[in-house]
Amino acid sequence: xxxxxxxxxxxxxxxxxFIKIDRTLGSKHPKxxxxxxxxxxxxxxxxxxxxxxxxxxLLGVNEPVQEFTGRCVAIIHxxxxxxxxxxxxxEGIKISDEEIRKATNFxxxxxxxxxxR
Numbered sequence: 603x604x605x606x607x608x609x610x611x612x613x614x615x616x617x618x619x620f621i622k623i624d625r626t627l628g629s630k631h632p633k634x635x636x637x638x639x640x641x642x643x644x645x646x647x648x649x650x651x652x653x654x655x656x657x658x659x660l661l662g663v664n665e666p667v668q669e670f671t672g673r674c675v676a677i678i679h680x681x682x683x684x685x686x687x688x689x690x691x692x693e694g695i696k697i698s699d700e701e702i703r704k705a706t707n708f709x710x711x712x713x714x715x716x717x718x719r
Contacts, residue, residue, distance in 0.1 A: 610650055611686040614674040615719070619690055621658045622646055626666035639708045641667055651684040658688040661705050662695040676702055677718040678710060689717075 623643035630637050641663055644655035659678070660670050675697060676689040687710075689702055699717045703710070 662691040
């Protein structure tokens with residue numbers, strides 16, 4: 603794990619995190635044309651190495667939402683792209699690495715990654 607990655611994503615593990623959803627469940631990606639199978643957003647007022655706000659998948663919520671506060675249970679660390687993704691779930695939800703992979707495959711299939719806990 604590089605020092606750069608430690609500084610921006612790992613501190614969120616296990617924490618309650620507020621996210622804004624800019625790609626709601628069922629919406630279409632504006633450039634690449636795929637549909638979001640989960641709510642996808644970002645942590646406001648953060649900065650990731652890609653100069654955008656830190657991205658987050660919201661799992662365990664099966665309706666479109668605009669914002670959410672939940673627990674960060676994992677990080678999807680892309681090994682071929684400098685853009686980690688937080689995995690946020692409602693309090694008390696348990697989710698396996700396999701379930702995370704399945705839920706995020708619609709987008710993560712294009713990248714190599716590791717799941718950090």
